[in-house]
Every structure is written in C-alpha cells, then in structure tokens.
Amino acid sequence: EVNLVESGGGLVQPGGSLRLSCAASGFNFSGYWMTWVRQAPGKGLEWVANIKEDGSDNNYLDSVKGRFTISRDNIKNSLYLQMNSLGAEDTALYYCARDTSPCATPVCYDALDIWGHGTLVTVSS
C-alpha cells in the first residue's frame, strides 16, 4: 500500500528550529518529486516547497526561502523539512505529498496524488 507518514511536529518557541520527516512506503520513492504543503489553523492549503527525484533541484515559497530547507534520503525513503527562524506565521499542519506527472497524451501535468495525514507545528512562547 502506498503510504506517507509525517513526523517531527511539536511546540517550538519563536526563533526556534524543527525538522519534519516524511516516511514513504509502497512506491519507488526515488522516482518522484516530493512536496510539502501546510495548512494554518482555520486557513487554506499553502504550497511550501518541493524537491526533485535525486535532490538536485528544489523550489520554495518566497516566505520560507532562506529559513526552510527541503531534503531527501532515497536510501531511507524519507523526505525532510528543516525549519529555522520559526515564527507564529509558520504554525500549521504540515503535509508531505507525492508529486506525480500524469499524462493526457500528448501533454503531461504535475499533480499531488498521494498525501500524508500531516504533522502539527505550533510556534508559540
């Protein structure tokens, strides 16, 4: 069964750091881009970052650039999000998702087809 399980969330003080993990199973992890998406309390979904299959390329939401680092370990089938200089605005449920490229010939698209259930990050003093 294809599965993503996030962990590492918790309560952290403003200015602190946290490292989220996402364990993948049931599919060829090294063959997919992977993405982090977050949802602040009472708000909508917000795309945060993604990383290429081999880790050689990545993209970030402007507000997290320079503070967050996405990485992966294809041996451990794991995705990570290192979050530094955290602020209250980073309080959210963080989801990892598989980034797939479904094709409707002759065009291929991007889509987030498998999601975890999220890990909660609370930034508060």
Added chain:
Amino acid sequence: AIQMTQSPSSLSASVGDRVTITCRASQVIRNDLGWYQHKPGKAPKLLIYGTSNLQSGVPSRFSGSGSGTDFTLTISSLQPEDFATYYCLQDFNYPRTFGQGTKVEIK
C-alpha cells in the same frame, strides 16, 4: 506569484444538486490546474489534473473545464460524501499556489 481566486468561498447545497466552483488565475496558466478535495482530519485528495482529467478512482460526477485563466469544477449530482472543502492548485510555475478554498456545506 500567480494568485488563484476561488469563488464562492462557501456554498450550501442539497444532495442531488449540481454544484459549480470557479477558479480564476491572475495570469494565463494554460491548462496547468488541478482540483483537490479536503475533509477535516483527512489527507487532501486529488480529483482532477490538467484542468479536465479525472484522477483514477474519482467518481465521474466530478468534472473540470476551462483554460487560460478561468476554470471550473462541477459536481453533477452532489452526494453525502462530497461535503468538503475544494481547492484549485496551479502547476504552471513556482511557487505553486492554491485557491483559498470553497467549503461545500449541507443545506
């Protein structure tokens, strides 16, 4: 960043109703748009990719249309399990951006 504006932000409908949600992009995004369903406490679910392509396993009552800047998600006959929040997501460029969501509630 491309802004995605969804409307309405919420709606009340009855089982069997036809429901339409729209998403407007702040610039042309070709057909690079997907729709997601999100229920409280659950993982979001991909419904449609590339504007109009139904994800495997998604009921055919869901459909998508549009191109350029204006897109629509239609539920032809609302079922009890369809009450949820729906989001559009553009995958034309980075950063990816979601619409603000449309909450579909029971009338």
